Every structure is written in C-alpha cells, then in structure tokens.
Amino acid sequence: MPTPTVVLPLLGWLAASHGLVFLLPLLVLVGTGALGTDLRNQTRDDIAHQAALLALHAEQLVDDGSQLASHEAPLSSVLRRARERTLSGIQITDTAGVVVATSGTNLGQDLSADPEVIAALAGEDAVSVRPRRPSNHPLSSKSRRANVRLFVTAPIWRGGEVAGAVVVSRTPREELQALYHMAGPSLVLGWLAGLMVALGVGAWFSVMLSRSLGRLDDGARLIARGSFAGIGRLQRPIGSHVAEVAAVATSVTTMAARLQQRLGYIGEFASNVSHEFKTPLATLRGTVELLHDDDDMPADQRDRFLTNAEREIGRLETLVTGLLSLARADAEPTSERVDLDQLLASVAGRRPVTVRGKAGHTTGDRAQLEVVLINLVDNALRHGGEGVSVVVEGLAAADAGFAVVDDGVGISEANLPRVFDRFFTTDRAEGTGLGLALVRAIVTSHGGELTVASRPGETRFEVALPAAGEG
Numbered sequence: 001m002p003t004p005t006v007v008l009p010l011l012g013w014l015a016a017s018h019g020l021v022f023l024l025p026l027l028v029l030v031g032t033g034a035l036g037t038d039l040r041n042q043t044r045d046d047i048a049h050q051a052a053l054l055a056l057h058a059e060q061l062v063d064d065g066s067q068l069a070s071h072e073a074p075l076s077s078v079l080r081r082a083r084e085r086t087l088s089g090i091q092i093t094d095t096a097g098v099v100v101a102t103s104g105t106n107l108g109q110d111l112s113a114d115p116e117v118i119a120a121l122a123g124e125d126a127v128s129v130r131p132r133r134p135s136n137h138p139l140s141s142k143s144r145r146a147n148v149r150l151f152v153t154a155p156i157w158r159g160g161e162v163a164g165a166v167v168v169s170r171t172p173r174e175e176l177q178a179l180y181h182m183a184g185p186s187l188v189l190g191w192l193a194g195l196m197v198a199l200g201v202g203a204w205f206s207v208m209l210s211r212s213l214g215r216l217d218d219g220a221r222l223i224a225r226g227s228f229a230g231i232g233r234l235q236r237p238i239g240s241h242v243a244e245v246a247a248v249a250t251s252v253t254t255m256a257a258r259l260q261q262r263l264g265y266i267g268e269f270a271s272n273v274s275h276e277f278k279t280p281l282a283t284l285r286g287t288v289e290l291l292h293d294d295d296d297m298p299a300d301q302r303d304r305f306l307t308n309a310e311r312e313i314g315r316l317e318t319l320v321t322g323l324l325s326l327a328r329a330d331a332e333p334t335s336e337r338v339d340l341d342q343l344l345a346s347v348a349g350r351r352p353v354t355v356r357g358k359a360g361h362t363t364g365d366r367a368q369l370e371v372v373l374i375n376l377v378d379n380a381l382r383h384g385g386e387g388v389s390v391v392v393e394g395l396a397a398a399d400a401g402f403a404v405v406d407d408g409v410g411i412s413e414a415n416l417p418r419v420f421d422r423f424f425t426t427d428r429a430e431g432t433g434l435g436l437a438l439v440r441a442i443v444t445s446h447g448g449e450l451t452v453a454s455r456p457g458e459t460r461f462e463v464a465l466p467a468a469g470e471g
Helices: 010-031 034-061 068-086 115-121 175-182 185-224 230-239 243-293 299-330 340-348 366-383 435-445
Strands: 089-093 099-102 126-131 148-158 161-170 336-339 353-356 361-364 390-394 400-406 449-455 458-465
Touching: 034 068, 034 089, 034 126, 034 148, 034 161, 034 175, 068 089, 068 099, 068 161, 115 126, 115 148, 115 161, 185 243, 243 299, 336 340, 336 366, 340 353, 340 366, 340 390, 340 400, 361 366, 361 400, 366 390, 366 400, 366 435, 366 458, 435 449
Parallel strands: 353 390
Antiparallel strands: 089 099, 089 161, 126 148, 148 161, 336 361, 390 400, 400 458, 449 458
C-alpha cells in the first residue's frame, strides 16, 4: 500500500519549517541531553559547596577532641534548617560510617558500604549518581522530577585525621521543569514575539514564491488550452527574486516558445506537403481515368500516359524519402567523433570534386554529415551549369567544417534568400526542393551553421561545425 503523501499549501510548509527552525535550539538542548547534564553539574557544585561548609562547621565542634556523636542535637538542628532552605538530604557519619546526625529520620543508619562514604573516610571528596523513580509532581512543584539523585561527600578533619564524613544528596531539576521555572512573563512574551516574527517571515516568503508560481501556473494552463498568450504570463516570473523560480520560468518559457515554433512548423509543413502531393496525384488520377475510359486508346498514347504516371510515382517516392530524411534530421543526432577529412576524401572518390585544406574533427552522426556534403556537391554539379568545377575546402582553422564552392552561373538575388525553404526548387522536373532544407536541418541539429554567398562565377556554401576535443 503506497505511503500517503502530505499535501500542504506553500504557506503551511513555510510556517512549519520556520516554526521548526525557531524551536530547533530548544529541541537540541533537550534532545541531546546538554541541558540535563548542565543541570546535574549545577546541582553537584551546589551540594559540594554545601558539604564543604558543613564539614568546616563539624570540624569546629570536634576541635576540642570530642566525638561527633556527642554533638548530635545541635548538628541535626543545623542540618534540618539547611534542608528547609536547600531541599538537600544531609547526614554526618562517624569514622565507622554510622549516621550520627541527620536532617531526616535515618539516625544510626550504617552507610559504610556506600562508595562515596568510603572515599570520604579515606580523606577524599567524592561524587556518585544513583537512579531513582521519576516523580510525577507538577512542573510548578518545588520537588525535583529528575530520574537520578546526586550524592556528594566531604571528610571531617580533626588534628590531621578523619573524624567523620558529611553526605549531602539532592535530586536535580528535570529539563522541562527547569524551563518552566525559567519561563517568566518576559521570557514567554519574547518567545511569542520571536515565533510571530518567524511566522511572519514565512508568510512573506510564501507570498513572494506563490505569486511567481501562480503566474507560472496561469501561463501553463493557457498554453495547455491551446492559447499561446500564456507565454507573456510565463515571462513575468523570470524577474523573480527567487533564482530557482526564475530558472524554471525561463525554461518553461523557452519550452513554450519552441512548442509554438514547432506547431507553426508542423502547420506549414503539412500545407507544403499537401500542395506538393496534389500535382502528381492529380496527374495519376487523370491518367488512370483516361486509361480506364478509353479501351481503344492507341498503344503509343497509352505508353506515353503510363510513362508520365511512372514518372509521377517516382516523384512521389522521392518526396516521401526526402520527407522521412527531413524528419530524421530534426531528431537528436548520434554522438560520435567524426573525422571530416576522411569524409571529404570519401566523397571526392565518388564525385568529380577537388579537396583542399583540413576540415578537422567534430562530434555527431557521420552518415548525416555525409548526406550534407553529398547534397551540397550534387546541388553544385546540377545547377552550376555546363563545365562547372567544384572545390571542397576544409575550414579547420575556424573550429571545424567545410565549404563547397563552384564557379557556375550562381544563384539570382531573388532566389538566394529562399534556397533553404522546403519544396523550393528551380528544377521541378528533377528536384523536390528538399535537399538544401535537409542540409540546413542536419547542420542545425549538430549545433552548426550553414551560410551561402553567390555571384556569377562563384557560389559558396559554408558548413561551420563545433570542433571535437582531442581523443
């Protein structure tokens, strides 16, 4: 079963994230135990100071050589008063570890087995921590809620010898209890003010982001309904203060413009195709009707009609092949390192052309680039006029590429801007008008540029391609 996805508006996500960041320091303090450790250390230091003062007081009482047990009444009275003020449990033991004065009711208890008492009777201060059952007292209670209790001991000296030990114990505050006691009115008001600022910043960012994203959504919806007026709305978020939103807006706007261009291309392409196919199809239909209706047609006339039909069928086949090649040229080419000098030499072996210079290396589809070169050479040989000579020049000095130059009659100024248009040709009997359109499509898909310049006596087609790296 798929995990349900949490869906919230942008304002909700930003408010949650800002609130979490605002609470993160508190969560870190409590979650890592840092606050609890600090509370234990504070409690340990407090009762250690208390134990040291009580040990000095007891030393003054036994300085005359008397025993601690003989001072039980005044010592216990002092210990009880100290407990009321400090909430600490206090015992004083003799050298045998037996309680001789206490703030509670355990007079006479033997503590000689406790490690902290053993260390104190050996003349050393000691600290130990023991677990206890957590209290369920309310946070406002003075009773401590932590699950441990600290024990601190200090030796009592008399004439350079240990006369007993002071044992002070206290439970430290639990983290939430400490925070509750710290949270006075000013702290609560400050926390609420900080939270409101965090939520306000989140709401402000939400408005900035949602406004730009809303415009993107509006533009995309218009385009989805077939209205390219949405491109204008897509362009507005490009100036967004959020870099990612601006990048998405730029990408979506570019995609929409390319889609609009592609749809225009498809419409124009369909119109051109239908126009080019009408003539041969009309010829074929008329021929079939004549042959079908006239059984007594002379044989030579029948042959002439059949020859015309066969020529039109060949033209249709050529058109279909050209259209398929043109469609493939628009697709992304395969990526391989192509040695253009080998390509030029290969074509020169099959066509009456002269090769000069170095063409270099590029990356792309070798078969498609060969189609480019062959089409340009054949175009020069076909339209250059009788006795035309063709030269293929390498252009390795400017990245990579080649130029096809002929010394023929040239292209008229009226026709020069249209030579790359689909189905434009000056030779309807032989050409389809797709050759140079195919050449331009292949060069463009390879990231290159195709240019032409012509005058009587010289026509020059240049193919500039990105140079491939060494390898």
